[in-house]
Amino acid sequence: MDTISNMSDLGVASSRVSGITENSSVIKPSRRQFLKTSTAAAGVLALGISAPIATRRAMADTAAGESSLIDIWLTIDKNDQVTVAIANSEMGQGVYTSMAMLVAEELEVDWNSVHAAAAPAAPAYKNLMFGMQATGGSTSIRWAYDPLRAVGAGAREMLIQAAADQWGVPAIECKAANATVTHAASNRSLRYGELVDVASKMSPPTDVKLKTPEQWSILGTSAKRLDTPLKVNGTAEFGIDVQVPDMHIATVMACPTFGGKLKSVDEAPALAVKGVKKVLKLDDAVIVVADAYWPAKKGLAALSPEWDRGANAGRNNESYRAELLAAIENEAPVAHDQGDTVAALTAASEVVEALYEVPHLAHATMEPMNATALITEDGAEVWAPTQGPGIIQRVAAGVLQIAPEQVKVNTTFLGGGFGRRFEMDFIVQTLLAAKMMGGPVKLIWSREEDMKHDFYRPASVSAFKAVLNDEGYPTAWHNRIACPSIMSRVFPNSVKDGIDGQSVEAANELPYAIEHQRVEYKITETGVPVGFWRAVGNSQNAWFVQSFVDELAAKAGIDPYAYQMKLLEGHPRHQAVLKAAVEASAWSERSASKPLGLAVQKSFGSYCAMVVELEPDVKSRLKIRHISAAIDCGIALNPDTVVAQIESSIVYGLTAAYYGEIDIEDGAVKQSNFPNYPMLKLEQMPAIDVAIVNSGEAVGGIGEPGLPPLAPALTNAVFFATGDRVRRLPLVKAGYSV
Amino acid sequence: MSYELNINGETLSVDVDADTPLLWAVRDNLKLTGTKFGCGVASCGACTMHIDGQAVRTCVLPVSAVVGKEIKTIESLSDDNSHPIQQAWIEEEVPQCGYCQSGMIMAATALLNNKANPTEKDIDSAMTNICRCGTYSRVRKGIHRAVELMAAK
Structure with missing residues (x-):
């Protein structure tokens, strides 16, 4: 079953577009007046979304059966084939499947008949939570939940109306099911494929009625993933697999120090390698272009570039750590303030204090960074495993001095994303190489380049002070954080009064009933480029906060579960997941022979709690016996995907907690490849149970919420087992063998 | 140099340097892209193929070392996901x-x-x-x- 195709394989070619302008403001989707038919090839019902999304209609070239695909979300052809355009990037999280499920549910078709196709880059495919076509922040299903169901429902209503008109009966007497419209009273039925010609000439409904969850037959089920069949036989096309006629293959080395420049390079040793075509000099990097990857790599290895190592050349672990620790010595911009925390701390007879630290982390996606580009007189075409096809259009337009709509973007499957593929560095290098070569170039980074030139999870320090009342519960909470700011680079306008919201997420919106709270944050640049890493600020702040709460419980001599439940009063969703995780664990038998720890965190609109149980002999080897996770993502649209994403987040978080640390030496990253930046292996995989708490609330994200509670639940268990409070990650550097 | 390789039951010829890893000969020269590049140091296993029935990491395995051996890639498993x-x-x-x-x-x-x-x-x-x-x-x-x-x- 080949269920994935590219939109260009639908038999209708993409055509020119004009006059599209980007509107980057976030618009809340409405269920009214936003469906439209697109002029498609004859006999195909093609439905898109228009106003209130601020796009103008694409200019469609209807000659010779061609149409614009630029705003189509759904096509149904005469053979009943249903194809859903997927605007978001598939990086393992299952969006090809879940987004198609949203359409298929309302459309009333059999899941096995549904195909998915990568949407091109176009304003119509904007992620409405971002205001641009990009995947991240666990937003895909949150933004698409209403619009895509409305697309399916709109098409269904049109097909019903087309049948009713043909039969001369009221539409209300007709029913759609299994890609067929039926009029029971007269025992007549027509397949969707027989109705698309008529339906495609109709105006789409201005209002559609969506099914209630009780009426669902696809949503809420573990529908089989559409991409799995392609991923068990090598046919799934990742960026690294792209083949363009006459393309060259290139590889790159950037200045090892961040911010350094290329001074000079003798090209001759590379050009002497058989198959090498050219050495390209960028401002801060050398690219070797060849017939194939191996000669390109050999050519690059033969070079001895001279670098201007730049302002960061003297930096190292100790220097950035000293800067972070110095930053939290002083009062910093206030991210959250309630009550009078400073007065409460001053008046207290005892203040509980703790200082936590986490290092920079690399993403280490399995597929190293790569992209392919071709630049012609008409514009540019890019093939890329990217989380930001819409961003590529704008960035390429800037680099090449052309209009964004002259940039065609083909989003391939992504061999992991985790935030790394939101970045444009490798795209820009590829565009420059393709421009210099005057022909198509596929640029592939080595693993070493990938590890040494990431945008790292920021190193962060977090200092806490708390005052406890006579019962042992906090009445004052003071938290000061210092770390580099991602948003200052990526979206500087979002940083207000010194506060990058992502640097303090999970720290500044505590669900706890604490009278006096103050959270401060100091942007502290370390000279290391930082970027979005799975769960972003939640990844470190949840560890800090959930560890410190565990410290307070220990100080109070109260069971952490009872302590959390009391502090979480008034937050029933937090309480419900914590209760579910604890009840699925051996918490009631918690003892030296069963050491357990717990944590709970809301992130990306979902609530997740975890209980980690360790093998008792933690000192000789830290080994996890079992993890109980509970997740409330509102509605679990595909429960198996929900479970898979929790498993995935646990492994990602566990790898970081065990091993993760990027060391800076002389302004450059010391780690180079998996042997010195190790990954969790199958042998270490803990047993995991995932309880899904279906609250029925608004749909939440699922790609990231499973990560934040893992590390604190783990180190809280370590504390229970050993009395050792881990305040600096990773665990291997704290003396633990994993 | 030209090497004759027995890949997925076929004899295929690749013109590459002797030190070219089998992975890259297969991906770039033969355009069999199912096998992946992950680390280049035989650490991650993304490039695993079968050489005479054994799982081998091919990103550091020179083409010159596999002449005459039976090489199988992911593409050999089945035509229809039936394995x-x-x-x-x-x-x-x-x-x-x-x-x-x-x-x-x-x-x-x-x-x-x-x-x-x-x-x-x-x-x-x-x-x-x-x-x-x-x-x-x-x-x-x-x-x-x-x-x-x-x-x-």
Whole structure:
């Protein structure tokens, strides 16, 4: 079953577009007046979304059966084939499947008949939570939940109306099911494929009625993933697999120090390698272009570039750590303030204090960074495993001095994303190489380049002070954080009064009933480029906060579960997941022979709690016996995907907690490849149970919420087992063998 | 230099330097892109193929060393996803991003070819490939399911 195709394989070619302008403001989707038919090839019902999304209609070239695909979300052809355009990037999280499920549910078709196709880059495919076509922040299903169901429902209503008109009966007497419209009273039925010609000439409904969850037959089920069949036989096309006629293959080395420049390079040793075509000099990097990857790599290895190592050349672990620790010595911009925390701390007879630290982390996606580009007189075409096809259009337009709509973007499957593929560095290098070569170039980074030139999870320090009342519960909470700011680079306008919201997420919106709270944050640049890493600020702040709460419980001599439940009063969703995780664990038998720890965190609109149980002999080897996770993502649209994403987040978080640390030496990253930046292996995989708490609330994200509670639940268990409070990650550097 | 390689039952010729790793000869010269590049130092297993029936990491294995040997890539398993390991992977929904899965599948297939009913420990020691999506527990389940499917054949 080949269920994935590219939109260009639908038999209708993409055509020119004009006059599209980007509107980057976030618009809340409405269920009214936003469906439209697109002029498609004859006999195909093609439905898109228009106003209130601020796009103008694409200019469609209807000659010779061609149409614009630029705003189509759904096509149904005469053979009943249903194809859903997927605007978001598939990086393992299952969006090809879940987004198609949203359409298929309302459309009333059999899941096995549904195909998915990568949407091109176009304003119509904007992620409405971002205001641009990009995947991240666990937003895909949150933004698409209403619009895509409305697309399916709109098409269904049109097909019903087309049948009713043909039969001369009221539409209300007709029913759609299994890609067929039926009029029971007269025992007549027509397949969707027989109705698309008529339906495609109709105006789409201005209002559609969506099914209630009780009426669902696809949503809420573990529908089989559409991409799995392609991923068990090598046919799934990742960026690294792209083949363009006459393309060259290139590889790159950037200045090892961040911010350094290329001074000079003798090209001759590379050009002497058989198959090498050219050495390209960028401002801060050398690219070797060849017939194939191996000669390109050999050519690059033969070079001895001279670098201007730049302002960061003297930096190292100790220097950035000293800067972070110095930053939290002083009062910093206030991210959250309630009550009078400073007065409460001053008046207290005892203040509980703790200082936590986490290092920079690399993403280490399995597929190293790569992209392919071709630049012609008409514009540019890019093939890329990217989380930001819409961003590529704008960035390429800037680099090449052309209009964004002259940039065609083909989003391939992504061999992991985790935030790394939101970045444009490798795209820009590829565009420059393709421009210099005057022909198509596929640029592939080595693993070493990938590890040494990431945008790292920021190193962060977090200092806490708390005052406890006579019962042992906090009445004052003071938290000061210092770390580099991602948003200052990526979206500087979002940083207000010194506060990058992502640097303090999970720290500044505590669900706890604490009278006096103050959270401060100091942007502290370390000279290391930082970027979005799975769960972003939640990844470190949840560890800090959930560890410190565990410290307070220990100080109070109260069971952490009872302590959390009391502090979480008034937050029933937090309480419900914590209760579910604890009840699925051996918490009631918690003892030296069963050491357990717990944590709970809301992130990306979902609530997740975890209980980690360790093998008792933690000192000789830290080994996890079992993890109980509970997740409330509102509605679990595909429960198996929900479970898979929790498993995935646990492994990602566990790898970081065990091993993760990027060391800076002389302004450059010391780690180079998996042997010195190790990954969790199958042998270490803990047993995991995932309880899904279906609250029925608004749909939440699922790609990231499973990560934040893992590390604190783990180190809280370590504390229970050993009395050792881990305040600096990773665990291997704290003396633990994993 | 030109090398004649026995790949997936066919004799194919590649014109590359002697030190070219089999992975790149297969990907760039023969355009069989199912096998992936992950690390280049035989650490992650994304490039796993079968050489004379054994799972081998091919990103550091020179073409000159595999002449005359039987080489199999992910593309050799079946034309229609009918191989028990593929069936098991689909049933258990093993892949997420999928990038490591060609290597995982080739490592698992070699394991099962050598041992029809592996123990948990056998799986632990044979399956050392890296997966960043964390599909490990499903890889284990997939292997157990493939054992059942193979036994039922």
